[in-house]
Amino acid sequence: MxxxxxxxxxxxxxxxxxxxxxxxxxxxxxxxxxxxxxxxxxxxxxxxxxxxxxxxxxxxxxxxxxxxxxxxxxxxxxxxxxxxxxxxxxxxxxxxxxDDYILKNPCRNVRLAKPKLDLTKKLSLTREEFQRFMRAAYDSNATEYAMCTLMGYLGMRVTEVCELTVPDVLHYSKGHRVVQFVGKGGDAFVLPQPPVVMRSLDALIDELGRDYKGPLFLRRDGSQMTRRSADRVVKRLAKKAAIADMIVSPHTLRHSAIVNAISAGIPLRDVQIMARHRDISTTIRVYDRGRFDLDTHATHGLAAYLGAVG
Structure with missing residues (x-):
């Protein structure tokens, strides 16, 4: 060569x-x-x-x-x-x-930086915090509640949510009402709508009008929701829900959906599919290890098995 x-x-x-x-x-x-x-x-x-x-x-x-x-x-x-x-x-x-501008790629053998995962850093909302947050969103308005349910229950990314139109959330597949969208990497995805998500979307569509086919999430001035606007909404709701020990962003809701799914006992393979991770190691390395859940730590089961002297 x-x-x-x-x-x-x-x-x-x-x-x-x-x-x-x-x-x-x-x-x-x-x-x-x-x-x-x-x-x-x-x-x-x-x-x-x-x-x-x-x-x-x-x-x-x-x-x-x-x-x-x-x-x-x-x-x-x-x-x-x-x-x-x-x-x-x-x-x-x-x-x-x-295109024949260079002969070799100067980046080809450059080693990637090794990320440091801080397992003590809080990545997501606990179950109780999430419930308080969603109550604040519900009390706010239909737009903010529906937007947060998509991120908090389905684990959708904020950009994916902001780009949705009304027809995107009214599809049916295999007996389920689903959300169809283009996700990260340009791949098409279909996610089922649990009843809580379906109800939130129906309430919003009723406000928009059943003949409306445009962007699903609008700002107060009538323009389409942006990720910056969504970030401001989430931070305001987090403040209203008295969540003060971490900075809450739209991606925190996606983190929360994945972490709480693991805490609920859902198999990691099913959580990986929900999160749309190409490699299950991402689900394990970032989300499972980052739960910081001391209640279910293996040491409790080990201590019970081995017994104690005193």
Whole structure:
């Protein structure tokens, strides 16, 4: 492989305009939220290279490794953010290889940062906190209650919820009323609606009007709900529910759905399917280990089995 590269001429560096066209072509393959994230990540890297007088297509692996150290040491970025940016760069360089702009991907053998999982950090609402939160949402209005039931009972992501239209929640499949939506990665998903979710959605649709077919969740000015608006709603409801020992966000509700499903005794494989994790290790590593549930800890059962002297 090395000999093959040695016989190939090094491609000429593209002009700024040609580089922008390539970047636009790469970003156009993704949905808006992913596209925006990848563009920020790539442009941040390019800005760092510009300060060093380097072109993105004239670097080697050691430059990317220096950038990783810069993100961790100088910017104080968490491992999750570092890895997301590194993955975005890796895919962009693979795209550039396909178009013959570079011969090798400088990110290919760069090691991902190792995340540190703090098992003492509270990730989700307890059952009692969740019930208080949902009572606050119910007392607020139909829009906020229905939005929170989708995240808190179905584990949907805030972006997925904000993009729903009325027809998306009125489908039927195998005897169940379901929610149909496009999730992370552009994959289509179908989730059944438990009665509590169905009732909340029906109450909202009744307010919107049965002939209405537009966005399901609207802000007070009549425009479509955004993830920022949803975040403000969730934080306001958490304050109303007197949840003060953690910062509650829309993703906290998704965490809560998954963690409480595990606490309810639902098999991990079924929880993985509900959470739509590609790998069950994600369900175990982040959510099961992060429950911080001392009531069901294995030490209780072990102590009962072994017995005691005193």
């Amino acid at each position: 090395t000999a093959l590269y040695a016989t190939q001429p090094t491609p000429e560096l593209p002009s700024d305009a040609e580089f922008e066209l390539l970047l636009d072509a790469f970003l156009s393959r993704y949905r808006k939220n992913t596209r925006d994230c990848y563009e920020r990540d790539i442009r941040m890297f390019c800005g760092w290279l510009t300060e060093m007088g380097l072109h993105p297509f004239a670097i080697r692996r050691r430059t990317v490794e220096a950038y990783v150290r810069h993100m961790i040491d100088d910017r104080g970025n968490l491992a999750r953010s570092v890895n997301r940016r590194l993955i975005a760069l890796r895919m962009f360089y693979e795209f550039a290889i396909d």
